[in-house]
Amino acid sequence: MNPFKLGAHYRGDQHCVFTLWAPLLKQAAVHLIAPADRLIPMIRDERGYWHATITGIEPGALYFYQWDGETDRPDPASYSQPQGVHGPSRVVDHAFAWTDGGWQPPPLPQWVMYELHVGTFTAEGTFDAIIPRLPELRELGVNALELLPVAQFPGERNWGYDGVYPYAAQHSYGGVEGLKRLVAACHREGLAVIMDVVYNHLGPEGNYLWGLGTYFTSQYRTPWGDAVNYDGPHSPGVREYMVGNARYWFETCHCDALRLDAVHAIYDFGARHILAELAEVAADCGQRQGRPCYLIAESDLNDPRIVRTPATGGYGLDGQWSDDFHHALHTVLTGERHGYYADFGALEQLAQAYRRPFVYAWDYSPHRQRFHGDDPGDCPAWRFVVCSQNHDQVGNRALGERLSGLLPFPALKLVAAAVLLSPYLPLLFMGEEYGEPRPFLYFISHGDPALIEGVREGRKKEFAAFHAKGEAPDPQAETTFEDSKLQWELGKRGRQGQLRAFYRELLRLRRELPALAHLDNASLTATIIAPGVLELRRWRDGNRIVAWMNFAADSATVTVEPGVGAWRKVIDSADTTWGGENSGLLPQLPDGSLPDTITLSPYAVVVYTTEI
Structure with missing residues (x-):
């Protein structure tokens, strides 16, 4: 070192x-x-x-x-x-008056993550402008803030994945000084901070590392060109560059976790994989600071080695995303089957995603035309992150539509319940909690005309592969960026206010009901009990819950098995409180059994609980 x-x-x-x-x-x-x-x-x-x-x-x-x-x-x-x-x-003086000496993040199995883009989260688009919103997020039930990459990128508008200075917090956001103020404020509010970092590539403009001849290798190819050199000649210095960056975010900026972008595009065939080395560094940083430092990977490999311990042949990371859950949920509700969605669309696949984190666990993938994934059954459920929306799944649509632009209002409540009743770590995408109607579009502010045109043409080809309808807004136009900014005031009134309150109530139940708070695939069943209707049962000690979710656009009357105990209804999306028309389902079932039949409204979800 x-x-x-x-x-x-x-x-x-x-x-x-x-x-x-x-x-x-x-x-x-x-x-x-x-x-x-x-x-x-x-x-x-x-x-x-x-x-x-x-x-x-x-x-x-x-x-x-x-x-x-x-x-x-x-x-x-x-x-x-x-x-x-x-x-x-x-030159920066890293001295800062930290006030979080006694800070401890919540245990990882209790995290509720909120992914946000600094530039579009507020009108000002700065670190400091986020701080007044933190109490609202805490009141909602969020306890971990995930920032899309903030490493310096070209211009002032970018998702962050074109960053070229991994150690430099974006100047237009407020630089490292502004970032530290935000992290300190988050810790005061009881919020952990997750930094999204990109160790699989650097952006194309301002990337002067190419000229040094050591940082990249033509041995492997990624969607962004030559891969980062983690295992070839001169790779020790490259590894130290990235490992030092992880240490910087943990120790200098006091971040609690790193979200590692697209680790499937990191190539390292050395005996000690760079992911394993990063895990060792995170553990060392945690020990030095007296608080845990976590690593969470984005990967489309469905490979449980990412979170398995080194003793069992894994890399030892703390968590990874499960795209399969998102894809199963999205396709059931939208009917979309293009691109990688071709592998999904059956409600049974969503049921499978509750029973294990991956739908494809060495199963044949028609889209890939090969077997895909491996069985993660030996890995705790809380090591997997699920969502209904994120920056990729929204922003990589031609028109950047959120689910609020694709689904009717009752289905947005069903989506919230599908994620928050799961045994996994939930991730919310900024604005989804109130159904933000504005899109989240792809935007850049490059200075190279040839590069700008290349991005435009590349996006057109990508959308053609997904059979996208409509013409995507110009990613270079400032209006594309401005049109993606949140409208916070909407979450305080009308249906959007009801949706936000529904999210808050689900998150409260998730914290307080032992059957939901305990994240375990083994203590649940997920069953299709009628066309379009999924029954989810979870239990912990004496507490049990049953949830019926109707993914159909029509009402469904279903027969259910009696259950032992006095059941009470804890949430019903069809209640008028949540903007429904009243399902008529009983609030209490004092006879010690569930009703033989129930009628679910279109896109409805109802949850009962009991103690035995």
Whole structure:
């Protein structure tokens, strides 16, 4: 491990240590450009790390690294890019008056995640503007905030997956200082912070790492071009670059978890996979800080090795997304079958997704035309994250429609219940809790005209593969970004207010009913009891729940098995409280049995509970 931290580290008293990893350079220098122009040669060690200690320098100084006496480039480990991805890097003093010394995040099995995009979450689009909204999220029942990537990207509008400075929090969002204020405020409100990080690629504009010749390899290809070099020549420095980034978010910025983007596009055939090394670093950071630090992977591999322990042949991450749950739920309600949705559409698949996290666990996938996934039966249910919507599944539609634009109002309540009654960690996408009607579109603000046109054409081809209807808005247009901003006031009135209250009540039940709070696939049954109707039963100790969910657009009368105990209704989406027309289902069943038949309204869900 390199004893020097990459980047510019201000030590106080006008001293700053600069470290650059560039083993193929013959010369390197720090080129200070403000407040005064100075060129300071760097010294190379045997591993290709260049070092310089500079005096007479203060935080805020601007600098480049000069390569081989010719080319000025920003710092690959820059902590601040105030003039954008092509401008100079800025020296940062990382001192901050933290107030979270006693902070402990909730245990992972209790997390309710809320995914948000900083730029569209508020009108201002900054870290600081999020802070006044935190009490509302806490009151809703959220306890973990997941930020889409904030690493510096080109311009001021981007999802974040075009980031090119992994250590630099986006300047237009408020930079690292604003991020720290947000993290501190989250911890005061009892909210954990999840940082979405991208270790499978860097964006195309401002990515000067290509010029160093060590960070990427043509041995493997990803959707973004050459893969990050995790196992080839010079890979130790690349690994340290990414591992150091994870440590930075945990230790310097006090984040509680990292969401690792698309780990299926990370290629490492060395004996120690980079994911396993990241897990070791997260554990070390947690031990050093006296609080857990979690890693949650996005993966479409359906591979339980991601969350299995090293002792059982796994990488030891704390959680991973289950796309199968989303796809099963989405296709049953929308009827869509294009692209990867071709593998889904049967209600029995959704029932299967309750019984195990993956629908495809070494089952034949018609879309892939091969067997896919593996059985995760030895992995706890709480290691899997499920959702009905997220930035990908909404924003990668041509018109960016949320489910609120695809489904009738009763179905939005059913969607909420389907996710929140599951035995998995739920993730909400910003605005879904009140049915935000605005889309979440794909947007960029690149400066290269050829790149802009390439993105436009690439999106058109992608939508053609999904048989998308309508023409997608121009991703470069500022209006595309503005049209994606949330309308918070809608969640306080009318049907949208009722939907938000329905989410809040489901989250309360999830916390308070032992049968729902205990996340376990073994203590549940999920059964199709009639066309379009799924019965979910869960139990823990003496507490039991039964939920009937009607995924059909028509009412359904179904026969149910009697149950032992005095059952009481805890939530019914057809009640007038939630904007329904009153189902007429009894609030209490004092005779000790469930009714022989019940009639469910279209897209209705009803939950009863008992103690035995």
